[in-house]
Amino acid sequence: MGNIKKIETLNQKRKETMLGGGEKAIQKQKESGKLTARERIDLLLDKGSFNEYDLFAQHEGRDFGMSDKVLNGDGVIIGTGTVNGSPVCVFAQDFTVSGGSLGLMHAKKITKIMDVALNMRIPLIGINDSGGARIQEGVSALAGYGEIFYRNTQASGVIPQISVILGPCAGGAVYSPALTDYVFVVDKVSKMFITGPEVIKTVLGEEISMEDLGGARVHSEITGNAHFFAENEDDCFKQIRKLLSFIPHNNKKAAEEKETKMPALKLDINKIVPEDPTKPYDVRDVIKSVIDDSDFVEVQEKFAQNIVVGYGRINGKTVGFIANQPLYLAGVLDVDSSDKAARFIRYCDAFNIPVVTFVDLPGYLPGVDQEHAGVIRHGAKILYAYSEATVPKITVILRKAYGGGYIAMSSRHLNADFVYAWPTAEIAVMGPQGAANIIFRKEIMEAENPEEMRKQKVEEYKERFANPYVAAARGYVDSVIEPSETRNMLIHSLKICENKAEVKTEKKHGIPPF
Numbered sequence: 093m094g095n096i097k098k099i100e101t102l103n104q105k106r107k108e109t110m111l112g113g114g115e116k117a118i119q120k121q122k123e124s125g126k127l128t129a130r131e132r133i134d135l136l137l138d139k140g141s142f143n144e145y146d147l148f149a150q151h152e153g154r155d156f157g158m159s160d161k162v163l164n165g166d167g168v169i170i171g172t173g174t175v176n177g178s179p180v181c182v183f184a185q186d187f188t189v190s191g192g193s194l195g196l197m198h199a200k201k202i203t204k205i206m207d208v209a210l211n212m213r214i215p216l217i218g219i220n221d222s223g224g225a226r227i228q229e230g231v232s233a234l235a236g237y238g239e240i241f242y243r244n245t246q247a248s249g250v251i252p253q254i255s256v257i258l259g260p261c262a263g264g265a266v267y268s269p270a271l272t273d274y275v276f277v278v279d280k281v282s283k284m285f286i287t288g289p290e291v292i293k294t295v296l297g298e299e300i301s302m303e304d305l306g307g308a309r310v311h312s313e314i315t316g317n318a319h320f321f322a323e324n325e326d327d328c329f330k331q332i333r334k335l336l337s338f339i340p341h342n343n344k345k346a347a348e349e350k351e352t353k354m355p356a357l358k359l360d361i362n363k364i365v366p367e368d369p370t371k372p373y374d375v376r377d378v379i380k381s382v383i384d385d386s387d388f389v390e391v392q393e394k395f396a397q398n399i400v401v402g403y404g405r406i407n408g409k410t411v412g413f414i415a416n417q418p419l420y421l422a423g424v425l426d427v428d429s430s431d432k433a434a435r436f437i438r439y440c441d442a443f444n445i446p447v448v449t450f451v452d453l454p455g456y457l458p459g460v461d462q463e464h465a466g467v468i469r470h471g472a473k474i475l476y477a478y479s480e481a482t483v484p485k486i487t488v489i490l491r492k493a494y495g496g497g498y499i500a501m502s503s504r505h506l507n508a509d510f511v512y513a514w515p516t517a518e519i520a521v522m523g524p525q526g527a528a529n530i531i532f533r534k535e536i537m538e539a540e541n542p543e544e545m546r547k548q549k550v551e552e553y554k555e556r557f558a559n560p561y562v563a564a565a566r567g568y569v570d571s572v573i574e575p576s577e578t579r580n581m582l583i584h585s586l587k588i589c590e591n592k593a594e595v596k597t598e599k600k601h602g603i604p605p606f
């Protein structure tokens with residue numbers, strides 16, 4: 093065969109193989125409201141930057157009629173490309189080929205690209221759309237999953253790992269996304285569960301749709317398994333590209349710096365924090381009024397909304413924000429918000445992203461439900477995460493900082509580098525009402541007018557403790573600042589912390605309250 097013919101043959105083979113499961117299967121994929129694996133890669137990467145590997149890989153299955161079955165690319169596409177000009181690794185399961193089911197070669201392709209990502213220290217993005225372990229390949233398929241989980245764990249904290257759920261992700265397959273850093277889901281497209289509706293019906297006799305069991309909203313709002321929710325696939329890939337512009341691409345590299353732009357939102361104390369301490373406000377307005385261009389990337393926006401976590405830039409550099417949200421459950425810490433914050437803090441620490449904490453909370457959420465759900469164990473995670481983190485930690489107390497909440501939210505005592513308070517801060521063991529009722533109970537009961545006496549004692553308590561000055565007098569607060577000074581204080585403090593070198597106690601690793 094002449095050279096020209098050989099090249100023609102290559103191009104013909106490429107064309108056929110790149111069709112995946114063929115026209116009919118592609119049609120079915122489209123009819124179910126999904127893009128194809130190749131369209132997804134195109135949306136993710138910079139135009140024309142994709143280099144594919146193992147296009148001609150084939151499975152070696154011999155059982156159940158597999159020996160003469162050709163599965164193009166073995167149901168997964170792998171390769172490298174760029175996002176915003178920076179290199180990334182990607183795999184995308186191709187549902188048109190045997191339902192994107194995972195056999196041994198399929199898994200080998202995934203682990204190959206995972207190895208490239210880890211060796212080259214570049215982010216890994218995995219697009220999941222699969223019926224799970226390829227049933228015909230038995231234990232080989234299970235082995236494949238194990239190899240993936242092992243690599244997810246090795247890569248954790250070294251490179252960002254992003255999972256995109258764009259179809260079914262069932263059974264043990266869910267544990268790869270669960271081991272990665274960010275899970276993206278798309279409304280009505282993503283389905284993620286351990287046991288599907290049919291098993292549930294057989295075992296428990298309960299009927300439930302896939303959507304209600306493990307759809308995008310369920311994982312964004314209830315389980316917290318997803319970190320980003322998108323209305324459609326196009327929006328999803330835009331969100332991934334944006335996130336990648338905010339985070340460092342490995343644990344030794346800083347995030348790309350952007351030109352500094354002043355916040356679009358002005359910090360007007362009278363508009364943001366109401367005079368009445370029982371009234372809520374949106375803490376995202378505080379974040380947006382201190383970050384460049386007010387451009388905030390919120391993580392797990394719809395889950396445990398009593399705490400807000402996400403990224404913004406200050407003077408062009410990425411910062412992680414953790415803020416109690418008075419709009420939701422008064423910003424209390426509970427099981428879910430502790431989990432959410434602790435994980436985010438650990439991520440920032442692993443990737444050297446400074447942490448800024450805004451505090452306004454009445455404490456941990458009381459109640460039998462919370463106690464029985466393990467609020468002690470989960471609540472401890474946030475203490476552990478802050479205490480363990482060696483990145484710059486700057487805290488601003490906006491309003492309430494009561495009890496355990498005061499300690500937990502990156503207090504000086506957990507080794508925060510700088511702690512500031514607004515004049516509206518109230519730092520005490522508990523709120524004035526509760527405190528006055530306990531310590532002045534006798535006086536209130538014995539007074540001629542108990543209500544009047546209660547009011548008087550609440551005022552007395554507020555005067556003495558519900559302010560930032562007692563903590564400032566002890567050096568627990570470094571400076572009481574005007575709200576309008578916050579951005580400049582953060583810029584200055586982050587500069588001071590730039591070469592922070594905190595020595596850790598030597599040990600293999602600690603045992604966090606997982």
Ligand code: HXC
Nearest residue numbers: 190191193222223224225226227228237260262263264265
């Ligand atoms: C082999 C599979 C497959 C699988 C789907 N297919 N799942 N082949 N192994 N796990 C094939 C189908 O036979 C079909 O092949 C093609 O993919 C498309 O599947 P359909 O059923 O026609 O598609 P759809 O109606 O959209 O339904 C999708 C589905 C369903 C909901 C995912 O296919 C399904 O329930 N599959 C089985 C899911 C499952 O139980 N997986 C095992 C989980 S246990 P043809 O040739 O007709 O096109 C697991 C253990 C992992 O994963 C443990 C790791 C620790």
